[in-house]
Structure formats: structure tokens, C-alpha cells
Amino acid sequence: MKVYKTNEIRNIALIGNAGSGKTTLAEAMLFECGLIKRRGTVDGKNTVSDYFPVEKEYGYSVFSTVFSYEWKEKLMNFIDCPGSDDFVGGVVSALNVTDMALMLIDAANGIEVGTVNQLRYVDDLNKPLLFLMNQMDHEKADYDNTLASLKEQYGNKVVPVQYPIGSGSSFDGIVDVLKQKLYKWKPGATAPDVLEIPDSEKEKAGEYYQTLLEAAAENDEGLMEKYFDQGSLTEEEMRDGIHKGMISRSLFPLFCASAEKNMAVHRIMNFLSMVAPSPLDVPTPLNSEGEEVKPDASAPTSLFFFKTTVEPHIGEVSYFKVMSGSVKEGDDLVNANRGSKERLVQLYTVAGQIRNKAEELQAGSIGAAVKLKDVRTGNTLNSKDTENKFDFIRYPEPRYRRAIKAVNESNSEKLSEALTRMKEEDPTWLVENSKELKQTIVSGQGEFHLRTLKWRLENNDKIEIEFLEPKIPYRETITKSARADYRHKKQSGGAGQFGEVHLIVEPYTEGMAVPEVYRFNGQEYKVQNRDTQEINLDWGGKLVFVNSIVGGAIDARFLPAILKGIMARMEQGPLTGSYARDVRVIVYDGKMHPVDSNEISFMLAGRNAFSTAFKNAGPKILEPVYDVTVSVPGEYMGDVMSDLQGRRAMIMGMESEKGFEKLKAKVPLKEMSSYSTSLSSISGGRASFSMKFSSYELVPSDVQEKLLKAYEAQEKEE
Template sequence: MKVYQTNEIKNIALLGSAGSGKTTLAESMLFEAGIIKRRGTVEQKNTVSDYFPVEQEYGYSVFSTVFHVEWNNKKLNIIDCPGSDDFVGGAITALNVTDQAVILINGQYGPEVGTQNAFRYTDKLNKPVIFLINQLDREHCDFDSLLANMKEIYGDKCVPVQYPIATGPGFNAVIDVLLMKKYSWNPEGGAPTIEDIPAEEMDKAKEMHAALVEAAAANDDTLMEKFFESESLTEDEMREGIRKGLVTRSIFPVFCVCAGKDMGVRRLMEFLGNVVPFVSEMPKLHNTRGEEISPDTAGPTSIYFFKTGMEPHIGEVSYFKVMSGTLKAGADLQNADRGSKERIAQIYACAGANRIAVDEMHAGDIGCTVKLKDVKTGNTLNDKDTDNRFDFIKYPNPKYSRAVKAINEAETEKMMAALTKMRQEDPTWVVEQSKELRQIIVRGQGEFHLRTLKWRMENNEKIKIEYIEPKIPYRETITKAARADYRHKKQSGGAGQFGEVHMIVEPYADGMPAPTVFKFGGQEYRINVKNQEVVDLEWGGKLVFINSVVGGAIDARFMPAILKGVMERMERGPLTGSYARDVRVIVYDGKMHPVDSNELSFMLAARNAFSAAFREAGPKVLEPIYDLEVYVPADYMGDVMSDLQGRRALIMGMDSEAGYQKLSAKIPLKELSNYSIALSSITGGRASFTTKFASYELVPNEIQQQLIQQHEAETKEEE
């Protein structure tokens, strides 16, 4: 295989809703380029992209698939991404390491929720977009109304390069208004017949050609001057204008294909090879120090690993992008993230489950390797005297959580190892062994995302698991000051145990003045701060611990034990066993015994005094509140709002975005537990949402009582 230079490489992501035909398009592209001799189908489970058992089980993509085609002396690296929002990690990864997005639109349905999500990600990452209307042979496809809908959503930047003469089962021809030719196909597709435009289509073709010329000219001052003079551009000038417009996202060319019949695919590949920007023409990436890294073949070698695949009989397949320099087979490189040395024994051009060995790859190229010792997704390997690291891929927050446990507890460790391995393949899976909740929590992008994990665990790893509702990480705090004391006394022969602690607790907020005086039951307690310790709690909030003991009532050497006793109760709050936060504790008096007092005695006395004072201090339970953004078609807005109000959500605002309504709300985490399932049910899968932790807020009184009663019942059971 030829070694391609940086200015001969183009990296492209295939995006779109589930069912838009990305995998089928990939098959046709591979077939047209001669990589495969026969096109497979999703139904027959023999495609290059969907080759994992779980994908064949469910019938659509779960992982992104990397492949390449050689076309007109160019190398097109293409990543076919899953369409389901549950597997958005593959699409986000692909967009970050490619330079061009091709977004497929199902000709029957037009822009769907997956289309909107894909476009939103391209906007965030400032990536060029080509829209590809697929399945033009379907019964209910209406190109004109679909194009009008796209312009309404994405604006006049949507400019057709082609339009179909007819849609539906008889689709077999398009007018290409860039080349001003008619392309038609036999029933088996493949190579088109190219003819002059028929007279009856000429007026429409000229009108759309003029719009394309104007859109191309708008991206270059020289071209614009020529357009004003002659109202036309040559094909090469139009290509140049479109290329510049792609880079600046000022034009979204629209193409037509029927990927299932291999109609229009060859012309699309010509455009990708001739017009889409090269790696060298795109904005430069930066390393973690903020330094711009150019895809310079002559520069120092740095490669970034963006994906790990686990394949039977092979193990880990590690996918990388050459960020700079030239990577040669047998190279010895340094792992900037892990400090280890690594030899890249072989490098391959990717073709789904197949790999083609190559001797070297230049800056901007994408490839894979196998049998690495210590490389994980997100690692950077460098040549000597180079210290680049990259951290440019940002994944969305999880939307769906479940506690997971092995049916056979003896397999828990094996299950954790498998979960860690799977997370290398899909970083949007988050696995946490929660000390607070005493559960293993798996977080993902949706119910189907976690169902897929369960299928793989049970079918691939042979470990039976079950999901249960995760506990909510509540917090406890107080709303007023209170006082308590506790004497711990125990005599069992020989030296006994004795410790007495008097303390005051009060709510704490940053910037509060030092305490001076308290009144309880008509008695005044004056505070003389001897020393203060501020503990930043790992679960959020603070504990401020003040020693105000005078006259030597408690020796200073027992203060650490008293603080430890308070911290033990902060870790398992008196109300629900949840973490407590934002409390100031003042130890102002106590007693000790010259023989029987020790650290344990004062720790136990402090723990009980704190519990008693906490319960008298207007204790409240706090619950995690999340910011929620729902993207929903306008006709479902009422149902979605009604459902949210039933979930104790507070609607913060509404806005329109790219043809969808954006609903902003604040919602308790407890109410988000099954929200992805409910939203899909309400909208027929046409809505999506994002969440982000916002704050802790007081739970309603009736829910607080339920939580306290539930904790008391569980505590009795444990006893």
C-alpha cells in the first residue's frame, strides 16, 4: 500500500440517526474502492462495520468503526459512528480526530433527534459538515419538503450540490448542479451514466447552480469579485470556494445517494477526495500546555491513542492518530502519560475487522496497532526529546445510572476487571465503587447503553450480573445552633474508659465571623477560640472544628480523638446515614480522668455528643439537584413539561434551537432515575437531554420523614 503524505490524507466522520444508513454507506464506499469484493448488509450480519457479536445481536452499531479507502491518489480515513445517542461516545471521539463530518439524513423522515445531536456536536467542535440525503428510493421520501425543512433548521447554508429527478421506488437519477450533468444508474448501481441535463430540468438546474456558485464565491474575496463581474465560476474555482466555506462552516453542501443500491456513492467519494479540506488545511490542535501542534511530517513524532477495541483471538487493538512527525514500524516511543517505553512493532491501515500492514504513517494519518504493553485510551506516545500530551476529547455527562452486582459474589473481582476493560472501549461508561453508597455504580448514556453492557458481560465474559436502583447520595446539615454533652464511662476491671465532651454545633457558611456567645435554655455560653481547624470534606462542604476548652478540662492531646469522633458521625449522618456537611463544632467543656481517660473514650463521647446536638439543631436532608436541558420537537412540549412537573422539576426557561425546542429545568437526581426511558416513551425516541450537577437543596419535609424512617428500619435490620 502506498505511503500517503499529509497533504494526501483526509479524515471523515460518518454521523446520523440510527437507521440513516451509515453502515450501508460504508459498505458501498469500501466496495467502490475495491477494499471488499461484495457488499454486505446489516440484515445478513456481514458488514465490515458492524462485526461485533453485540452489534449483530441488536442490528445496529454499538462501536465506531475505523476504515480507509484509497481514491484518486488520496487516502480517506473514515469512521462510521453509532447513530443511537446511547453510544454518542463513538461519535464524539470520531469528530475530535477527523476534519470533516458527513451527516446522513433518512430520506423518509428528514432530520431526526440523532441528526440534531450530531449537528450540535459539529457546532461545538467547529467541524465542517456535508449533509447526505440517503434512502431516496423510499416510498414517502419528498426531497423538496425535506430540503425546505433543512433550510428552516440549519439556514441558507444548506446548499444542494445535487437534487433527484424523482424519489421513491423509481429513484435512479440526480442532477449534479456543480458539474451540470445528469447522473443515472442501472438497478444494480455502481458506475453512473453521465449525460447532459434534460431540457425539462434545465431551468431548475440553472437556478440551483447559480445559488451554489454564489455560496462558493462568498468564501473568497477574489472569487466574489469574479462572480460580480461574470456571475459564474469554473469548476475548480467553485471547488476552492466550497472548500474554504467548509472550513469556516459557512456552507453545508447537500448530496443525494441511495447507499443500499450503491447509487451516488462514487460521486460522493469524488467530492470527498477533490473538495473536502486536507488535514493540513484545518485549524491546529493544541497539547495540554496550550502549544499549537502542526501536522508536520518532518517534526518530532507524537501519536495519540483515541480508541481501544477488544477483539477475540487478538486482544486489544489500539487506534491512533499521528499528531506530528512520521511513525515507522518498530519505533521505540515514550508514553507521556504513564512514563513507560513502548515499541510499535507493527502499524496497520484500518479496514474494520481487517488490517493492512504498512511500513510508516505520516502526520495526520489514522491507523492501529496491537499487542502494546501499557497503552490506554487517551495516552500519547512521543519520540525522544518530545513531551506532548493531548486531552482534547470531552465526553458528555452520564444520563442513566444503575448499581451492578455479580449474581455470584465470588465473581465480583472478575466483574470489575471486565468493567475496567470495557471502559477502555467506551469512555462514556463510568464505573465507581462508591464508599458512600456501598454500591458499585455504572453510569452511561441511557438504558440501552447499560443493557448492552449487561449483554456483553453475560455473553462475552460469561459473568451473570444484575442491575438494581442506585441509592441517592443525600447530604445532611443543620439549620440552627444546638448544644449537647455526653459522658462515656466504662469499667470492666483494671483501667476503665472515661471521657466527657460538651459541644455546640451550628450551621456553617464561608465568611462567618468567629463565634462569641450562645444562649440555650436561658444560660449563656461564652466562647474563647483557642484554635480552629477547617476540614474541606471530600464529599463537598466543610467542617469547622473549634477548641474552646478553658482551665484544662480536656487535655489538648485528646482533641484529635474528639475530631475523629465527630468525623465518624459526619461520614454517617445521624438522620439517614448520609454524609453531613457545612457544620461548625465548638468543644467548650468536658471532663477527664487521670487514669481512665484515653483517645477511644473521647472519640466515643464526641461521636455521641455530636449526634445528640445534631438532632436538636433543626437537621435537614439535602438532595442533589441537576441542571437538565431537554431537546424536544414542539408538538411534544406539553407532554414533556407535564411529565417534568410530576418529577418535582422546576422549569427555568424555553428556547428554540435548530428546529427543536430547548427546555431548561432543575430536577432532583432521584427523579432522573428512569427519565431516559420515560422521555423516549413520551416522544417516540425523538427527544434527547443532557444533565449536569447543580447543587444540593433541601428535600420536602414528607420525603425527609420517609428517608429517616427508611434508615431507621435498615439500621434495625443490620442490628
Template sequence: MRVYQTNEIKNIALVGSAGSGKTTLAESMLFEAGVIKRRGSVEAKNTVSDYFPVEQEYGYSVFPTVFHAEWNNKKLNVIDCPGSDDFVGGTITALNVTDTAVVVINGQYGPEVGTQNAFRYTEKLGKPVIFLVNQLDSDKCDFDNIINSMKEIYGPKCVQIQYPVTTGPDFHEIIDVLIMKKLSWSSEGGAPKREEIPAEEMDKAMELHAALVEAAAENDEGLMEKFFEEETLTEDELRQGIRQGLVTRSILPVFCVDALKDMGVQRLMEFLGNVVPFVSDMPKVHNTRGEEVEPDSNGPESLYFFKTGMEPHIGEVSYFKVMSGTVKSGDDLTNADRGSKERIGQIYACAGASRIPVDQLNAGDIGCTVKLKDVKTGNTLNGKGTDQRFDFIKYPNSKYSRAIKAKNSADTEKLMAALLKMRQEDPTWVVEQSKELKQTIVHGQGEFHLRTLKWRLENNEKIAVEFEEPKIPYRETITKQSRATYRHKKQSGGAGQFGEVALIVEPYAEGMPDPTVYKFGGQEFKMNIKGKEERDLPWGGKLVFINSVVGGAIDLRFMPAILKGVMDCMESGPLTGSYARDVRVVVYDGKMHPVDSNELSFTLAARHAFSEAFKNAGPKILEPIYDLEVFVPADFMGDVMSDLQSRRAMIMGMDTEAGYQKLQAKIPLKELSNYSVALSSLTGGRASFTAKFASYELVPNDLQQKLIAEHEKETAEDE
């Protein structure tokens, strides 16, 4: 395989809904490029893309697959992305390291929620988009209706390059209005027969051609002038205008294929090779210092590792993009993130599970290597004298969580090692060891996402595991003032223990003034502040601790011990054992003994005094509330709203976005536990959502009583 220069490399992501046919399309592309001799199928479990056992088990893509094709003296690096929203991490990774997105649309259903999600990510990243309507041989395919839907959603930027003469089982002809030819195929697909456009299709073809010429001309002043003068452009000028329109996202070309029958794929490859922008045409990536990094083969050597694959008999396969310079086998590089040294072994061009050894890869190219010592997903390796770091991939928040544990406790350590290793493959699997909840929690993008993780643990790693619903990280606080005094006294021979603490607790709000006087039962307590400490609590909220002891009733040296006693209680609230927050504590009196007083005595006295005062201060339980956005087809809006209201959600607003309804709500975390499953069931998998932590709010009284009763029962069982 020859070495390709930066201006000969194009990086492309295949994205779209599950079932749109991306993996089948990838097979036909590889076949047309001569990389494989025979096309595999998802049903036969022998495709280049879906080669992991879990993918063959479920019949779904789980990981993004990197492959390449050499076409017309160009190198096309292609990443086939999973379609399910549960595996959106692969799509986001691919879109960040490629330059153009081919959005595959299922001809049976038109734009689906997966299409919308993928397009939304291309918008955020400013990536060129080509729409590809697939499965045109389906009885359900209504191409004109799909085009109308696309124009409603994406506007006039959707410009047809092709349209089918007919759809359904008889599909085998396309009119291409860029080259103004009719393309037709035999039942074997492959290379099309090119003919003149028949008379009955000419009016429609000319109308679409004129729209394409006008759209292309709008992206170049010189082309626009020629268009006004001659009302037409040459094929090369059209390509130039379309390429510029792709870069600025002012043109969204629409193509047609039947990937399963290999019809239209060769023509798509021609367009990718001739028209799609090169790496050098695209906006420059920025490093973590905000500096533009030119994809220059003569520049300093810098590699960004965007994906790790764990393959049987090989171990870690590390996939990288050459951000700058040229990489060769044997290069000595430095890991900018970890400080370690690495020697690059053999480098490869990617082809799914296969790898083709190459001598070098230039800036903008994508490749892989194996057996690196200390390189993780997201790391940057640099050549001598270079100090680049890249951190441009941002993953969405998790949507579904489960507590996980090994059925055999002896496998716990092995389980943690496996989870951390698997997170290298998919960074949207997030592992949390919660000290607060006393659980190991795995977070993912949906139920199927975590079910896949469980399958791999049990089948690949041979670790039997079980999931359970994670506990909710409730918080406790108080709603009124209260005071308490506690004396700790213990005498058992030798030195005794003595400490007495009198304190007041009250709710704390940011910016409230320091206390001057309190009244309890007609008695007035004046405050004389000697010291104040504000603590931002690791779990959120604040503790304000004030020393207002006068007359030397308690030595200053015992104040840290009293604060420790208070913090002990804040870490385990009296209602449910949850963290407490937003409390002000004023120590105003106490007693000590010249011999028997020590830190432990005052810690214990403070703990009991605080606990008693907290219980009498109108204690309340707070629950985490999340901001929820649901993207749902209008047909299902009523059902989704009813379901949310049954989950104690508060509807905040509704809007229309890209043909879908966007519903905004606030919802308790407890009610989100199985929401991804419920939403999929309600809408047939056609809706999606995002959730982000918003605040802590008071739980309803009936739920508070239930939670307290459950905690008391658990505590009694533990005793």
C-alpha cells in the same frame, strides 16, 4: 499499499441518527473503492462496520469503526459512528480525530434529534459538514420538505449540490448542479450515466447552480471579483471556493444518495477526494501545554491513541492518529502519560475487522497496531526528544446509572477487571465503586447503553450480573443551634476510661462570623476561641471545628480525638446514615481524669455528644439536584413538561434552538433514574437531554419521613 503524504490524506466521520443508513453507506463506499468485492448488509450481519457480536445481535452500531479507501490517489480515512445517542462517545471520539463530518439524514424523516446532536458537536469542534440525504427511494421521502426544514434549522449556509428528479421507489436520477449534469443509474447502482440536464429541469438547476456559485465566491476575494465580472466560475474555481467554505463552515453542501442501491455513492466519493479539505488545510491541534502541533511528517514523532478495541483471538487493537512525524514498525517510543517504554510492532491501515500491513504512516494519518504493553485510550506515545501530550476529547456527563453486581460473588473480581477493560473501548461507560453507597455503579448514556454492557458481560465474558437502582447520595445537615454533653465512663479493672465533652452545633454558611455568645434556656454561654479548624469535606460542604474550652477542662492533646469522634458521625448521619455537611461544632467544656482519660474516651464522648446535639438541631435531609436540558420536538413539549412536573422538576425556562424546543429545568437525581427510558417512550426516541449536578437542596417533609422510616427498617433488619 503505498505511503501517503499529509497533503494526500483526508479524515472523515460518518455521523447521524440511528437508522439513517451510515453502515450501509460505508459498505457502498468500500465497494466503490475496491476494498471489498461484495457489499454486505445489516440484515445479513456481514458488514465491515458492525462486526462485533453485540452489534449483530441488536442490529445497531455500538462502536465507531475505522476503515480507509484509496480514491484518485488520495487516502480517505473514514470512521463510521454509531447513530444512537446512547453511543455518542463514539461520535465524539471520531469528530475529534477527523477533519470533516458527513452528516447522514434519513430521507423518510428529515433532520432528527440525532442529526441535531451530531451537528451540535461539529459546531463545538469547528468541523466542516457535508449533509447527505439518504434513502431517497422511500415512499415517505419528501425531499423539498427536507430541504426546507434544513434551511430553517441551519440557515442559508445549506447549499444544494444535488437534488433528485423524483423520490420514492422510482428514484434513480439526480441533478448535480456542481458539474451541471444529470446522473442516472440502472437497478444495480454503481457508476452513473452522465447526461445533459433535460430542458424541464434546467431552470431549477440553473437557479441552484447560481446560488452555489455565489456561496463559493464569498469565500475568496479573487473568486468574488471574477464572479462580479463574469457571474460564473469554472468547476475548479467552484471546488476551491467550496473547500474554503467548508473549512470556515460558511458552506454546508447537501448531497443525495441511496446507499442501499449504491446510487450517488461514487459521486460522493469524487467530491470527498477532490473537494473536502486535507489534514494540512485544517486548524492545528493544541497539546496540553496549549502549543500548536503541526501535522508535519518531518517533525518529531507523536501518536495519539483514541480508541481501543477488544477482539477475539487478538486481544487489544490500539487505534492511533499520527499527530506529528512518521511512525514505522519497530519504532521505540515513550508513553507520555504512563512513563513506560513501548516498541511498535506491525502497523496497519484499518478496514473494520481486517487490517492491511503498511510500512509507515505519516503525520495526519490514522492506523492501528496490536499487542502494546501499557497503552490505554487517551495516551500519547512520543519519539526520542519529544514531550507532547494530547487531551482534547471531552465526553458528556452520564445520563443513566445502575448498581451492578455479579450473581455469583466469586465472580466479583473478574467482573471488575472486565468492566475496566470494557471502559477502554468506550470511555462513556464510567465505573464507580462507591464507598458511600456501598455499591459498584456503572454510569452510561442511556438504558440501551447499559443493556449493551450487560449483554457483553454475560455473552462475551460469561459473567452473570444483575442491575438494580443505585441508592441516592443524600446529605444531612441541621437548621438550628443545639447543645449536648456526654460523659464516657468505663471501669473494668486496671486503667479505666473517662472523658466528658460539652459542645454546641449550628448550621454553617460560608463567611459567617466566629461565635461570641450562645443562649440556651435563658442561660448564656460566652465563647473564648482557642483554636479553629475548617475542613472541606470530600463529599461536599464544610465542617468548622472550634476549640473554646477554658481553664484547662480538657487538655489540648485530646482535641484531635474529639474531632475524630465528630467526623465519625459526619460520615454516617443519624437520620439515614448519609454524609453530613455544613455544620459548625464548638467544644466549650468538658472534664478529664488524670489517669483514666485517653484519646478513645474522648472520641466516644464526642461521638455521642455530637449525635445527640445533631438530632436536636432540626436535622434535615438534602438531595442532589441536577440542571436538566431537554431538546424536544415542539409536538411533544406538553407531554414532556407534564412528565417533568410529575417528577418534582422546576421548569426554569424554554427556548428554541435549531428547530427544536430547549427546555431547562432543575430536577432531583432520584427522579432522573429512569428518565432516559421515559423520555424516549414519550417522544418516540426523538428527544434527548443532558444533566449536570447543580446543588444539594432540602427534601420535602413527607419524603424525609419516608426516608428515615426506610433507614430505620434497614438498620433493624441488619441487626
């Protein structure tokens, strides 16, 4: 393969809702360019994009797939992204390393919830966008309605470059507005006859042409002047105007095709090679220090690794984008994240499992390397002249969590290794070995996501696993002040143990002062703040420890032991064994023995005094509450709202967004366990949601009572 310069490179994310035909379009493109001799099919389980066993098993894309081909003196790099929202990580990473998005729309289903979700990422990243209305041969294909829906979202930015002649079984032609030609296919043919536009279509084609002409001219002052002077532009000038309009996101071209029948695929390939932006045309990426890193082939080399796969007989395949400089086989680079040196022995451009040797890849290129010794997803490799790091990819928060364990405990270590490897392949996985919950918690994007994980573990790694209901990380706190004392005394021949601690506990809020006097049961307790320690707890909140000892009642050397005992009880709260938080403890008195007092005595005395005081201080259980945003078609809004209210949700607001209703609520994590499945059932798979941790809030009294009884029963069993 020849060495392509940066201005000859096109990087495109291929996105769209599940079932819109992305994998089929990829097959058609690779067939057209001659990289494959026969087109595979999803049903036939022999496509270039879906080549992993789990993808063949389920018939859907799980991973994003890089495929590159040479076309019209350009290097076309595509990333075919999964359509299911459960595998959105592939979409997010692809959009961050490509320079535009090609969005497929199913002509039969129009704009679906997955379309809306992916468009949100495109808009957030300000990526140029081209729409391709696919499956025009479907019996329910509806070009006009789908175009109207797109215009509802983006207004007149959506400009048809093509429109179909017929639909469903009668679809056999496309009017190309830009070329002012009719492409017509004979039955079974993939190459069209190029004809003049018939009289019956000239008026409609003329209207579309005028719209496209004006939209193209608006993006360049010189073109606008020529348009005003002459009333027209050449095809090349219009392409230049469309190119500039795409870069500024003031114009989103719309094409149409049937990828399955390879109708109009050749035309879209030609258009993309001529009009899609190069890495030089889009905003310059920033490194982690906020500095621009221009895609300059003569600059020092920086490679950003955005994807890792583990493939049979090969091992790890690491995919990267050349952010600056160029890279050749045999180059020695330094890992900016891990400090290690790395030699790139072999470089490739890829199309699924097909690897083509690349002697050199210049700035803007997307390539792959195999068997790198110490590179992880998100790492940057640099030449010795630079110290760039890149961390621009932001993945969505997980929405579905389960505890996971190996059925056979002897496989626990093997399971841990497999989960670590899978997170490299899909960074939207979160894996936590929770000391608090005594469970390994796997969090992902939905039930579909976890079901796929289970299949891979059991079929690829031969580890039988089970999912369990995850425990909830409750917290304990108090709502009023309380006082307690405890004497620890033990005598068993020789030196004994003695320690007595008197303390006060109260709920703590940031910045609150220590009162000089506390009253309990009609008795006053004066305190003197001799020293205060604020401890930020690993699990959130604070413990504030106040030394108010006067007259040497307890020697200062025993205070750390008292604090240690209190901390031990904070780690295993008195109510349910959950972490405690936001408590102030004032140690104001106590006793010690000149011989028998030691650290263990005061640690136990402090622990037990704290436990007693905590239980008398209006103890309450806190639960994690999440901000939940649901995007749902209007007809399902009532059912979705009722379901949320049944989950103890607090509805925070509603608004409309691009044809969908957006519902915002605060929902306890406990109630979100099966929400992914329920929402899909309620909406027929047309709604989606996101969730993000908000705060810890008090549980209702009836819920607290159930939790206390459950913990009591568990303690008896143990």
C-alpha cells in the same frame, strides 16, 4: 500501501441518526474502492463496520469503526459512528480526531433529534460539514421538505450540489449541479448513464447552479473578482471555492444518494477526495499546555490514542492519530501519561477487522497498533524530543445509572476487570465502587447503553449480572444551633476509660464568624476561638472544628481524638447513615481523669455528644439535584413538562433551537431513575436530554419522613 503525505490525507467522521444508513454507505464505499468484493448488509450481519457480536445481535452500531481506503491518490480515513444517542462517545471522539463531518440525513424522516444532537457537537467543534441526503429510494423520501428543514437551521449555508429526479420507487436520477449533468440509473444498475440535463429540468438546475456559483465565489477574493468580470467560474474553480467555504464553515454542500442501491456513492467519493479538507487546512490542535502542535511530518513524533477495542484472537487494538512527525514499525516511543516506554512492532490502517500493514504513517494519519503493553485511551506517545500531552476530548455527562452486581459473588473480581476493560472501549461509562452506598454504580448514556453492557457481560464474558435500583447519595446537615454533652465512663478493673465533652453545633456557611455568646434554654455559653480547623470533606461541603477549651478542662492532646469521633459520625450521619456536611462544631468544655482518660474515651465522647447535638439542631436531609436540559419536538412539549413536574422538577426556562424546543429544569436525582425510558415513550424516541450535577438541596418534609422511616426499618432488619 504507499506512504501518504499530510496533504494527501482526508479524515472524515461519518455521522447521522440511527437508521440513516451510515453502515450501508461504508459498505458501498469499500466495495467501490475494491477493498471488499461483496457488500454486506445490516440484516445479513456481515458488514465491515458492525462486526462485534453485540452489534450483530441487536442490529445497530455500538462502537465507532475506523475504515480507510485509497482513492484518487488520497488516503481516505473514515470513522463510522453509532447513530443512537446512547453511544454518543464514539461520535465525540471521532469528531475530535477528524477534520470534517459527513452527516447522513434519512430522506424519509428528515432532521431527527439524533441529527440535532450530533450537529450540536459538530458546531461546538467548528468542523467543516457536508450533508448527504440518503435513502432517496424510500417511499416517503422528501427532498424539498428536508432541504427546507436544513435551511431553517443553517440558512443559506446549505447549498445543494445535487438534487434527485423522482423519489421512492420512481427515484432513478440525480441532477449534479456542479457538473451540470444528469446521472440516470437503469433498473438494477449501480453505474449511471451520464446525460445532458433535460429541458424539463434546465430552469431548476440553472437556479441551483447560480446559487452554488455565488456561494463558491464568496469564499475567495480572486474568484469573486473573476465571477464579477466573467459571470462564471470553471468547475475546478468552483470546487476550490467550495473547499474554502467548507473550511470556513460558510458553505455546507448537500448531496443525495441511495447507499443501499449504491446509487451516487462513487460520485460522493470523488468529491470528498478532491474537496474535503486535509489536516493542514483546519485549525492547528493544541496540547494540554495550550500550545499549537502542527501536523508537520518533519517534527518530533506525537501519537494520540483515541480509541481501544478488545477483539477475539487478537486482544487490544489501539487506534491513534499522528498529531506530528511520523511513525514507523519498530519505533520506540515514551508514554507521556504513564512514563513507560513502548515499541510499535506492527502498524496498520484498518477497515473494521481488515488490517493492512503500514510501514510508515505521517502527521495527520489515523492508524492502529496491536498488543501495546501500557497504552490506554487518551494517552499520548512521544519520541524523545517532545513531551506533548493531549486532552481535548470532552465527553457528555452520564444520564442513566444502575447498581450492578454479579449474580454469583465469586465472579465479582472478574466483573470488576470486565467493567474496567469496557470503560477503555467506551469512556462514557463511569464505574464507581461506592463506599458510601455499598454498591458498584455504573453510569451511562441511557437504558439502551446499559442493556448492551449487560448483553456483553453475559454473552462475551459469561458473567451473569443483575441491575439494581441505585441508592441515592443523600447528605445530612443541620438548620439551627444546638448544644450537647456526653460523658464516656467505663470501669472494669485496673485502668478504666473516662472522657467528657461539651460542644455546640451550628450550620456553617462560608466565611461566617464564630459568635462570642450562644444561648440555649435561657442560659448563656461564652466561647473563645482558640484555634479553628476547616476540613474540606471528600463528599462535598465542610466540617469546621473550633477549639474553645479554656483552663485546661481537656488536654490539647485529646482534641484530635474528639475530632476523629466527630468525623466518624459525619461519615455515617445520625439520621439515615448518609454523609453529613456543612457543620461547625465548637468544643467549649469537658472533663478528664488523670489516670483513666485516653484517646478512645474522648473519641467516643466526642462522637456521642455530636450525635445528640446534631439530632437537636433541626437536622435535614439534602438530595442531589441536577440541571436537566430536554430537547423535544414542539408537539410533545406539554406532555414532557407534565412528566417533569410529576418528578418534582423546577422548570427554569424554555427556548427554541433549530426546530426543537429546549426545556431547562432542576430535577432531583431520585426522580431521574427511569427518565430515559419515559422520555422515549412520551416522544416516540424523538426527544433527548442531558443532565449535570447542580447542587444539594433540602428534601421536602414528606420525603424526609419516608426516608427516616425506611432507614429505621433497615436498621431493625440488620
